[in-house]
Amino acid sequence: MNALITFQEYLCEYSEKFDGLAGSYDHTINNCSELESLIDDYSKFITNETNKEAWKQLELQESSDLNQLVMNLRRKSALCVAIMEKFRAIKLLDGNIEKADYFKNIESCIEKEFGSFQITSESKVLLVGSGSFPMTPLLIAKRTGAEVVGLDIDDEAIQLGRNVVEKLGNGLNIRLEKTLVENLDFTRNVTHIIFSSTVENKYDILDQLHILTNENVVVAMRYGNELKSLFNFPSKEVDRQKWKMVEEILRPDHVFDIALYKKA
Numbered sequence: 001m002n003a004l005i006t007f008q009e010y011l012c013e014y015s016e017k018f019d020g021l022a023g024s025y026d027h028t029i030n031n032c033s034e035l036e037s038l039i040d041d042y043s044k045f046i047t048n049e050t051n052k053e054a055w056k057q058l059e060l061q062e063s064s065d066l067n068q069l070v071m072n073l074r075r076k077s078a079l080c081v082a083i084m085e086k087f088r089a090i091k092l093l094d095g096n097i098e099k100a101d102y103f104k105n106i107e108s109c110i111e112k113e114f115g116s117f118q119i120t121s122e123s124k125v126l127l128v129g130s131g132s133f134p135m136t137p138l139l140i141a142k143r144t145g146a147e148v149v150g151l152d153i154d155d156e157a158i159q160l161g162r163n164v165v166e167k168l169g170n171g172l173n174i175r176l177e178k179t180l181v182e183n184l185d186f187t188r189n190v191t192h193i194i195f196s197s198t199v200e201n202k203y204d205i206l207d208q209l210h211i212l213t214n215e216n217v218v219v220a221m222r223y224g225n226e227l228k229s230l231f232n233f234p235s236k237e238v239d240r241q242k243w244k245m246v247e248e249i250l251r252p253d254h255v256f257d258i259a260l261y262k263k264a
């Protein structure tokens, strides 16, 4: 019981810290190292084996207050990760870059993203939620030569992202756009789609993409269930007339897992 109370106290503490740091973002790198260490710490917390048991106990309580706390943590941590990408972009553009553990974790994950449906130089890749530091487009374009389009809803993320791509992705076929999948011609011809884990409405967009895409498209949905749902939007049932899950890439040591979908 004590362990459970401590676990809940940790959750409340994280929630307050995320609020404080997100609220103080002023488009400079003030508080950058505090936020980086908080996110690194939180990444360890949600991949820690011993916290899994506490999570299971907590779920059994079925409390609406708790559900609200979990939903808030998901949204706040997503916002803080987006801000951390801004910090990383600003530092790179100012000529000063380091690699926080969170980024190492994500970058090693990208290699395995499409399981048996590998990206080639002929592929056309769409990323929903490209962020201010578009690591996924850069790595994919660099390693495979594929054409990559990243979408984001945040003006600042698009602007910083374009500057980062200009600096790191010279000659690579990468475009970042603030638009919706239905307004992008590229959507019709994409071969691979990746959803960032922290895009809240990713399953609604997946549903919508069914009619907008070709027969052979493969979708990598990043998600986090159970304990990892404190840091990711979880997986959901899909319309089985539209999509079927063809592979699940579970990564116990990583912040998110990946479900691959093809058309049913």
Ligand SMILES: C[S@@+](CC[C@H](N)C(=O)[O-])C[C@H]1O[C@@H](n2cnc3c(N)ncnc32)[C@H](O)[C@@H]1O
Pocket: 081, 082, 083, 085, 106, 128, 129, 130, 131, 132, 151, 152, 153, 154, 157, 195, 196, 197, 198, 199, 200, 201, 222
């Ligand atoms: C921080 S980044 C990428 C984080 C991490 N690599 C991941 O997999 O979640 C997530 C980005 O998604 C963007 N985003 C959130 N909802 C979105 C949506 N509906 N469409 C496009 N971008 C979205 C945010 O603005 C943010 O820049």
